[in-house]
Amino acid sequence: MNFHLLANTRASVVRLNSKEQPSSFQFKGGNLTVTTLELMTANCAAIEQELQQQTRRAPAFFSQTPVVLAFDRLKQETVALELIVDTCKRNGLIPIAVRCSQDAIKRSAWALGLGWFPLQADRRLSEVKKETDCEIRKPTKIVRSTVRSGQQVYAEHADLVILGSVNEGAEVIADGNIQIWGSLRGRAIAGAQGDCTVGVLCRQIRAELVSIAGTFQTFDAFAWPDDSERPVEVRLSNGRLVIE
Amino acid sequence: MAKVVVITSGKGGVGKTTSCASIGTALAMQGHRTVLIDFDVGLRNLDLVMGCERRVVYDLINITTGEAKLSQALIRDKRVDNLYMLPASQTRDKDALTFEGIELVINELKQEFDFILCDSPAGIERGAVMAMYFADEAIVVTNPEVSSVRDSDRIIGLLDSKTRRAEQGESVRTCLLVTRYDPERVEHADMMSVQDIEEILAIPLSGVIPESQAVLRASNQGIPVVHDSESDAGQAYMDMAARFLGEDRPMRFIDFERKGLFSRMFGGRR
Ligand SMILES: Nc1ncnc2c1ncn2[C@@H]1O[C@H](COP(=O)(O)OP(=O)(O)O)[C@@H](O)[C@H]1O
Ligand SMILES: [Mg+2]
Numbered sequence: 001m002n003f004h005l006l007a008n009t010r011a012s013v014v015r016l017n018s019k020e021q022p023s024s025f026q027f028k029g030g031n032l033t034v035t036t037l038e039l040m041t042a043n044c045a046a047i048e049q050e051l052q053q054q055t056r057r058a059p060a061f062f063s064q065t066p067v068v069l070a071f072d073r074l075k076q077e078t079v080a081l082e083l084i085v086d087t088c089k090r091n092g093l094i095p096i097a098v099r100c101s102q103d104a105i106k107r108s109a110w111a112l113g114l115g116w117f118p119l120q121a122d123r124r125l126s127e128v129k130k131e132t133d134c135e136i137r138k139p140t141k142i143v144r145s146t147v148r149s150g151q152q153v154y155a156e157h158a159d160l161v162i163l164g165s166v167n168e169g170a171e172v173i174a175d176g177n178i179q180i181w182g183s184l185r186g187r188a189i190a191g192a193q194g195d196c197t198v199g200v201l202c203r204q205i206r207a208e209l210v211s212i213a214g215t216f217q218t219f220d221a222f223a224w225p226d227d228s229e230r231p232v233e234v235r236l237s238n239g240r241l242v243i244e
Numbered sequence: 245m246a247k248v249v250v251i252t253s254g255k256g257g258v259g260k261t262t263s264c265a266s267i268g269t270a271l272a273m274q275g276h277r278t279v280l281i282d283f284d285v286g287l288r289n290l291d292l293v294m295g296c297e298r299r300v301v302y303d304l305i306n307i308t309t310g311e312a313k314l315s316q317a318l319i320r321d322k323r324v325d326n327l328y329m330l331p332a333s334q335t336r337d338k339d340a341l342t343f344e345g346i347e348l349v350i351n352e353l354k355q356e357f358d359f360i361l362c363d364s365p366a367g368i369e370r371g372a373v374m375a376m377y378f379a380d381e382a383i384v385v386t387n388p389e390v391s392s393v394r395d396s397d398r399i400i401g402l403l404d405s406k407t408r409r410a411e412q413g414e415s416v417r418t419c420l421l422v423t424r425y426d427p428e429r430v431e432h433a434d435m436m437s438v439q440d441i442e443e444i445l446a447i448p449l450s451g452v453i454p455e456s457q458a459v460l461r462a463s464n465q466g467i468p469v470v471h472d473s474e475s476d477a478g479q480a481y482m483d484m485a486a487r488f489l490g491e492d493r494p495m496r497f498i499d500f501e502r503k504g505l506f507s508r509m510f511g512g513r514r
Contacts, residue, residue, distance in 0.1 A: 148400055169397070
């Protein structure tokens with residue numbers, strides 16, 4: 001039997017009201033492209049000066065444009081968030097939320113009525129650019145042993161073949177396809193530069209995580225069905241990981 | 245040619261020290277000049293298991309720092325000829341051990357001995373890397389449980405990358421020793437089977453030591469369990485040492501059988 005696994009489950013519509021009453025609204029999930037303003041400094045004067053230069057260059061962009069203020073790169077625990085927001089507004093940007101790990105900034109955002117996003121859990125997985133056409137491929141990288149807990153193998157611009165197994169706690173990454181002659185018990189990340197035509201093949205799957213072109217699935221406490229004791233291929237089909 | 249063998253595991257309390265004492269004793273009984281080095285600085289207990297703790301004067305660190313000569317620090321075993329041990333320091337800081345110091349000691353020991361067994365501390369840090377760095381061969385000790393197997397997997401990865409042999413593009417010959425094996429609990433799926441462990445670690449199996457009362461009894465007396473030739477664990481260590489020397493022996497004590505009266509009377513004592 002083939003079984004399917006949903007990669008990113010997105011609840012598309014959530015109805016809150018009962019059937020009798022017509023809904024006064026719907027919640028819709030989905031992806032909106034929002035610009036992120038990743039700050040390298042919290043110095044408002046410096047930010048303002050640079051924003052003004054940019055506005056002159058692309059005035060259309062800076063009119064009522066919603067942005068997320070990202071503080072990932074800042075080491076400091078606190079910033080003058082109110083001043084930064086004002087600076088943005090003066091220059092046609094409308095901050096709607098912050099992205100940070102610093103609690104103090106999160107609290108300031110709350111006070112200013114802004115939303116909050118956590119840092120992306122795994123930047124490598126989420127920041128891959130989606131591109132179907134691949135760059136020049138190098139020859140296949142072959143690993144002639146088992147990849148063990150704590151080890152990581154990367155095949156840049158290439159396919160990756162592992163003659164042994166990939167054990168729990170090990171990670172194999174390729175810009176191309178990944179082929180494992182033994183069992184996949186760890187993490188396999190294929191299409192690491194965004195090639196979504198690639199796949200992961202293995203003799204037996206007990207994976208912790210499989211990712212193809214940034215679409216990933218973890219199998220934390222996942223009970224693998226008995227029929228996974230056979231060669232499988234994982235591919236990306238309509239934005240979902242499919243195991244066959 | 246002298247062989248340096250590290251006994252390592254990643255996880256603590258799996259039976260490295262017990263195995264080092266018994267395998268070393270068995271090798272010496274076969275006439276091989278053998279020395280055991282305790283690398284577990286601060287937690288020395290190989291001397292306790294060997295029953296020579298009262299004769300410790302100098303230790304490994306004293307030699308590497310030049311405070312004592314090797315011949316002063318080596319402790320000769322009371323029971324078996326050809327067997328010596330080099331204790332770890334109980335008081336010194338771990339960082340007092342250096343790679344250069346150990347290399348000097350090992351090179352000197354190579355002149356005198358056939359086998360140099362290094363009893364590794366637990367973990368994957370400097371102490372464990374130091375114990376394995378000069379090894380030609382490794383015995384990876386694993387218990388039949390997920391966390392132990394995973395740590396051993398990590399250690400095998402280190403043996404493939406963090407040893408001098410690995411740095412020179414050669415490999416450290418590695419074999420698997422499963423200890424504290426309880427066939428009954430494997431039968432009930434409480435523990436992993438030897439087959440499962442072999443499948444994951446993908447290195448040759450050279451022995452299985454059953455969980456045995458005899459081990460604790462032996463360590464309390466300071467007599468390596470391999471001397472107890474009546475016991476299952478003692479026999480299993482004898483088998484292991486023979487396989488290590490290249491002999492082909494069938495694996496024993498791996499199948500669960502409800503013991504009948506006869507095997508209870510004549511089988512190995514547990
Ligand atoms: N086969 C065995 N059966 C029962 N107990 C054992 C066995 N092997 C080791 N032990 C016990 O496990 C504990 C840890 O053993 P030890 O050899 O000191 O492990 P390590 O050196 O890996 O930390 C000790 O109390 C020892 O007596
Ligand atoms: Mg020990």
